[in-house]
Amino acid sequence: MAGDAxxxxxxxxxxxxxxxxxxxxxxxxxxxxxxxxxxxFPVVPRVDGVACAIDGSNATVMEAGSMAVAVSRAGxxxxxxxxxxxxxxxxxxLFQAGPRDAEREFSAQYEECFGVSPRSPLRVDDxxxxxxxxxxxxxxxxxxxxxxxxxxGDLLLLDGALRVSEESHDPVLVTIIRECQARGIHLVAVAKxxxxxxxxxxxxxxxxxxLSRDLGIAAPWWVRIDEGTLDRTRYSQxxxxxxxxxxxxxxxxxxxxxxxxxxxxxxxxxxxxSSLSGCSGDARVEGYPYPLLDAHRNVVITADLLGRxxxxxxxxxxxxxxxxxxxxxxxxxxxxxxxxx
Numbered sequence: 001m002a003g004d005a006x007x008x009x010x011x012x013x014x015x016x017x018x019x020x021x022x023x024x025x026x027x028x029x030x031x032x033x034x035x036x037x038x039x040x041f042p043v044v045p046r047v048d049g050v051a052c053a054i055d056g057s058n059a060t061v062m063e064a065g066s067m068a069v070a071v072s073r074a075g076x077x078x079x080x081x082x083x084x085x086x087x088x089x090x091x092x093x094l095f096q097a098g099p100r101d102a103e104r105e106f107s108a109q110y111e112e113c114f115g116v117s118p119r120s121p122l123r124v125d126d127x128x129x130x131x132x133x134x135x136x137x138x139x140x141x142x143x144x145x146x147x148x149x150x151x152x153g154d155l156l157l158l159d160g161a162l163r164v165s166e167e168s169h170d171p172v173l174v175t176i177i178r179e180c181q182a183r184g185i186h187l188v189a190v191a192k193x194x195x196x197x198x199x200x201x202x203x204x205x206x207x208x209x210x211l212s213r214d215l216g217i218a219a220p221w222w223v224r225i226d227e228g229t230l231d232r233t234r235y236s237q238x239x240x241x242x243x244x245x246x247x248x249x250x251x252x253x254x255x256x257x258x259x260x261x262x263x264x265x266x267x268x269x270x271x272x273x274s275s276l277s278g279c280s281g282d283a284r285v286e287g288y289p290y291p292l293l294d295a296h297r298n299v300v301i302t303a304d305l306l307g308r309x310x311x312x313x314x315x316x317x318x319x320x321x322x323x324x325x326x327x328x329x330x331x332x333x334x335x336x337x338x339x340x341x
Contacts, residue, residue, distance in 0.1 A: 020201060020202055020203060021202075021203070021206060022202075025202060025206060025207050025210050026207060026209075026210030026211035026212075026213060026214040027211075027214060028199070028202070028207070029198065029199075029202070029207035029208065029210070029211050030211050030214070030215075032198060032199050032229060033198070033225070033226065033229040034226075034229075035208075035211065035223060036215070037215045037216075037217065039223050039224070040212060040215065040217045040221045040222070040223045041221060041222050041223065041266070041269070041270060041273070042218075042220070042221055043220035043221060043222060043246070043248070043273050043274055043277045044274055044277075045220065045274060045277040045278040045280075045281070046274040046275055046277075046278040047081050047082060047278040047279070047281075048080075048081050048278070049080070049081070049153055049154060049155065049275055049278075050078060050079070050080050050085070050150065050151070050154040050155070051078070051079050051154070051155040051157060051275065051279050051289065051291045052076055052077070052078045052146050052150055052154060052155065052156050052157065052291065053076060053077050053078075053157040053159075053289065053291035053292040053294065053295040054074065054075070054076045054139055054142050054143050054146060054156075054157065054158055054159065054295060055074065055075065055076075055139070055159045055292065055295040055296045055298075055299050056072065056073065056074035056075075056135040056136065056138055056139040056142075056159075056299060057072065057073060057074075057135065057296075057299045057300045057301045058070055058071065058072035058073075058131040058132060058134065058135040058301070059071055059072075059131075059301040059306050060097070060127060060128075060131065061094065061306065061309055061310055061313055062310065062313065062331045063127060063331070064331045067096055067098035067100070067101065068096065068097045068098045068127035068130075068131075069094060069095070069096060069097065069313065070094070070095060070096075070097040070127060070130070070131040070134070071092055071093065071094050071095075071301060071306075071309055072092075072093055072095075072131060072134050072135040072138055072301075073089060073090050073091065073092050073093060073135075073138060073299060073301070074089075074090050074135065074138035074139040074141070074142045074299060075087060075088055075089035075090060075142065075295060075298050075299040076088055076142055076146055076295060077291050077292075077294040077295040077298055078291070079279060079290070079291050079294070081278075084294070087294075087295070087298060088142075089298065089299060090138050090141070090142065092301075092309065093109070093134070093138065094309070094313070095109065095134055097127040097128075097130040097131045097134070098127060098130075099124065099125055099126070099127075099130075102122055102124050102127075102130035102133070103121045103122045103123070105130070105134065106118065106121075106122035106130070106133055106134060106137070106168075107121070107122070109134055109137050109138075110137055110168060113137055113138070113140075113141035114141065114144075114172060118168035119167055119168040119170070119171060120166075120167045120168055122166065122168070132165070133165070133166050136164070136165065136166070136169055137169070139158075139159075140169055140172045140173065140176065141172075143156070143158060143176050144172060144175060144176050144179070147176050147179040147180050147183070147185060147187075148179060148183075150180075150183065150185045151183075151184075151185075152183060152184030152185065153184060153185075153186070153271075154185050154186065155185075155186050155188060155272070155275050155276070155279075155291075156180060156185050156186065156187050156188070157188050157189075157190060157289055157291055157292050157295075158187070158188070158189040158190070159189075159190065159191075159192070159292055159295070159296070160189055160190075160191060161189050161191060161239075161241060161259050162177070162187070162189045162239070162240045162241030162259045162260075162261060163238055163239040163240065163241065163259075164238045165238075167238065169238075170238045173238075173240060174240065177240055177261050180261070181261065186260075186268070186271070186272045186275065187260070187261055188258060188259070188260060188272060188276065189241060189258065189259040189260075190256055190257075190258055190276075190288075190289060190292055191256065191257045191258070191259075192288075194257040196230055196231075196243070196257060197230065197231045198229050198230050198231060199231075200231065201231070204225070204230065204245065204257065205245060205254075205255045205256075205257060208223065208225075208245040208255055209247070209254075209255045212247065218250070219247035219248075219249060219250050219251065219253060219287075220246070220247055220248050220249055220250065220253075220273075220277045221246065221247055222244055222245070222246035222247075222258075222269065222273045223244065223245055223246070224242065224243075224244055224269070225243040225244060225245055227242075227243060230243070240261060240262060241259030241260060241261060241262060242259065242260055242261070242262050242263075242264060243257060243258075243259055244257070244258045244259070244260060244269070244273075245257055245258070246258055246273055246276070247287065248273070248276055248277045248280035248287045248288070248289070249277065249280050249281060249286045249287040251286070253280075253286050253287025253288075254287055254288075256287070256288065258273075258276070260272060276289055279291055314327065
């Protein structure tokens with residue numbers, strides 16, 4: 001490889017990224033989408049009511065070529081205005097996430113959470129997708145329980161989208177949506193980041209942010225996005241949300257992609273974004289709903305916690321009569337040796 005190949009690759013990637021963010025991206029998006037000043041709704045923050053936020057976490061504990069052990073959990077945080085209310089966590093759940101074991105583990109966890117067998121078997125070819133499916137199962141279980149405990153006008157915040165990645169989760173999400181609609185609960189999915197693009201690859205959020213600046217729209221604001229303006233998305237058969245982009249705090253807060261259940265009218269959206277903005281003033285992550293931040297902080301599987309889980313698992317192996325050599329033969333990896341040097 002030529003000596004300047006590294007520098008050439010840097011320039012090539014930088015040039016490609018620059019092409020995704022043309023200086024007039026706001027103007028281009030306005031022309032592409034037809035969105036004008038009147039489509040942006042101002043937001044009046046409202047700091048009251050209850051917001052319940054749900055998140056999940058997963059991590060690989062040990063991995064071998066033929067199997068993997070992962071751990072996941074989910075939980076929720078609740079706030080009434082700025083006052084923290086009691087939340088909750090599921091137990092840490094360990095499971096085998098390798099291709100041979102994932103379907104069995106998924107079915108068992110799904111039946112334990114929902115009392116029925118999954119609609120279709122889990123078909124995955126890597127441990128990370130299996131771990132994500134088990135984490136999602138726990139998240140939807142917590143969300144379903146919370147939807148039955150909240151009151152009219154409360155916010156129920158999910159991390160991500162109103163869309164599933166596995167077919168078996170679709171009836172659960174539909175039940176959550178219907179439960180919220182019947183009880184007058186405002187269900188909202190908030191994405192930390194999004195792959196949504198338009199015009200053949202331009203990123204959505206910077207484009208809407210640039211358009212708002214071009215039009216002189218002061219934050220906080222929200223705007224509804226017609227799905228027809230976006231490039232093709234995945235799992236469209238399991239999508240149940242309408243897409244919005246919002247900026248929830250004054251200043252330079254990053255815009256967010258938010259999904260509300262299909263059919264949400266403007267009056268309901270106005271009330272929802274007012275409440276969302278009211279719980280997005282935390283200076284640590286200004287413009288992001290702090291109940292979701294709190295849920296993430298409570299549920300995340302940290303490196304220290306993962307180390308304790310590994311230690312407990314090794315103790316479990318020892319109780320089953322596995323010696324250190326057996327474990328090394330199964331889970332040993334030359335990368336572990338490389339890491340010592």
